[in-house]
Amino acid sequence: xxxxxxxxxxxxxxxxxxxxxxxxxxxxxxxxxxxxxxxxxxxxxxxxxxxxxxxxxxxxxxxxxxxxxxxxxxxxxxxxxxxxxxxxxxxxxxxxxxxxxxxxxx
Amino acid sequence: xxxxxxxxxxxxxxxxxxxxxxxxxxxxxxxxxxxxxxxxxxxxxxxxxxxxxxxxxxxxxxxxxxxxxxxxxxxxxxxxxxxxxxxxxxxxxxxxxxxxxxxxxx
Numbered sequence: 001x002x003x004x005x006x007x008x009x010x011x012x013x014x015x016x017x018x019x020x021x022x023x024x025x026x027x028x029x030x031x032x033x034x035x036x037x038x039x040x041x042x043x044x045x046x047x048x049x050x051x052x053x054x055x056x057x058x059x060x061x062x063x064x065x066x067x068x069x070x071x072x073x074x075x076x077x078x079x080x081x082x083x084x085x086x087x088x089x090x091x092x093x094x095x096x097x098x099x100x101x102x103x104x105x106x
Numbered sequence: 107x108x109x110x111x112x113x114x115x116x117x118x119x120x121x122x123x124x125x126x127x128x129x130x131x132x133x134x135x136x137x138x139x140x141x142x143x144x145x146x147x148x149x150x151x152x153x154x155x156x157x158x159x160x161x162x163x164x165x166x167x168x169x170x171x172x173x174x175x176x177x178x179x180x181x182x183x184x185x186x187x188x189x190x191x192x193x194x195x196x197x198x199x200x201x202x203x204x205x206x207x208x209x210x211x212x
Contacts, residue, residue, distance in 0.1 A: 004138060006150065010205030011134050011198060015127040017209065018201075024121050032110060044112065062209075084208050091204055092117060094196040095124075099116030102190050103123065103168075 017062040018088070022047060022055050024095065027085065030065065031092055035080040064088070123168040124194070128153060128161050130201065133191065136171065137198055141186040170194070 004011070018024060025045055029036055042052055056079060059065045064085040070076045081088075110117070124130060131151055135142055148158055162185060165171045170191040176182045187194075 004134070004202075008211050009134070010202045010209065012127075012131060012205070013209035013211075014201045014205030015130050020126045021118075021121040025118060028110070028115070028117050087208055088204055090200040091197070094200040095120045096110075096116045098194055098197055099118070099120030102193055103116065103119035105114050105119075 014091075017058065017064060018091070019058070020055075022051060023059065024092075026052070026055055026059065027064070027081070027088055028092060030079070030081045030085065031089070035068070035078040037076065037078050041079075059085070120197075123164065123170060124197070125164070126161075128157060129165065130198075132158070132161055132165065133170070133187070133194055134198060136185070136187045136191065137195070141174070141184040143182065143184050147185075165191070 006012075018027065022045070026041060029041055029044055033040070038049075038052065038056070041056075042049065045052070056065065060067060060079070062084075063082055065079045066082050068078050068080070070078070112118075124133065128151070132147060135147055135150055139146070144155075144158065144162070147162075148155065151158070162171065166173060166185070169188055171185045172188050174184050174186070176184070
């Protein structure tokens, strides 16, 4: 790893957005499944609506995902990765590989 | 990213250990500086002793870092990355690169 100015560190900036395990697991869902509704995410991840809503809002405000509203009856919203979100692929791959090689099966 | 069995997902296993921003920033310090004392980490990261102690314990229990006690006066303990911890290099690099390319300067 390169030397880093801690006051303006890219790792800190990245983890201001991808801040915790839930954020990472939410992003994983988009890589696995593409566009996702709120209820899809909730049923796969088993997290509280408040927690999910909070993490989605941060990811959306940060430009990692965006939300599309379909004018159907009933109206339907889907979230999906932006280009900036898709650029997290190497982070997810690195976590996957480290987890595979360095952690026991659950 | 490969298809994943969510019940035994390597990304989930990895982030059970590297669980939050503090854990990642602590690991960053070891990559930047090598062996670190508790007080070194605290002064660079400006986090509470309880939070630091909690995160170090999880990283030590998970085999990412180990602790060396030197029999000096006063006794001195240093933490450092194990081989398993050093294997997180690609995760840190991927976060660094994403932060550099996708987040504004602080």
